[in-house]
Amino acid sequence: MKVTILQFPGTNCEYDTQHAFKSLGADTEILWHKAEAVPSDTDLLVVAGGFSYGDYLRSGAIAKFSPVMRAVKKYAEDGGKILGICNGFQVLTEAGLLPGALKRNETLHFISKYHHLKVINNENIFLERLQEDDIVNIPIAHHDGNYYIDESGLKELYENNQILLKYCDENGNEKNPNGSIDAIAGICNKERNVFGLMPHPERAMETILGSDDGIKMLQGFLNA
């Protein structure tokens, strides 16, 4: 199992992500954005969190034109598995690999805290180790995490079971930290090989640090 982790100027979660996947037994490689190909032995490509290009213009807007992104699009078209976390999710929406967009949080604050999430759909490699309605506790840390999609796009997400995670409280009742439409925290594409979420499962790998709920999420990719 080989996990390749993308690194843009301003990415800052690549080493946490590497540490998390290493602890699960995966081989890892960090790939600088100037690369023109995705390593051929890659089983999962992670677009890690951070502030690519300083979030200039819009989060993820400039990263989508990095040289590596052409290869990333091809990798996705060929069915390769991609996980975008936080800024990675923003990059994937900007690049058109996932629908919708991430706006400034409704409160305008940067939010950094643990937040509960409810599993809405587990018929995908990412969440297959969890059950629907399971609640996980995962850190969020973002300024632009307010998911938006127009009405017809939202309908399509529901029809194709592309909504994977929603924000909730510890009892599973809807609780929305950032104004996301329908409290959406994570989605996938129609083909179910490209995943994006604002919360950071790679930061929830050890109970001593607050939660190890991220293990079950990331492990899903390891049995592919």
Place this chain on the structure above:
Amino acid sequence: MKVVVNVFLKAGVLDSQGKAVHHALESIHFNNVSDVRVGKQIVLKLDESDEKKAMEDTTRMCEDLLANTVIEDYTIEIVK
């Protein structure tokens, strides 16, 4: 040629910054403001004398990079 691009959130997409500025204006007693939209302005200097070509190029820039048309609208103004 100078080209001015204005980018704003689409009508119908909640503009939280505009709302916050609106509240702030009310708190300093400007009670006649009925709406505030916050956007951004991008000023380009183009080495181009053909206005039509400048408009076409800038439109492509907006569609590809300067605006995210999922949530934003843009206007282009050529300043002579």
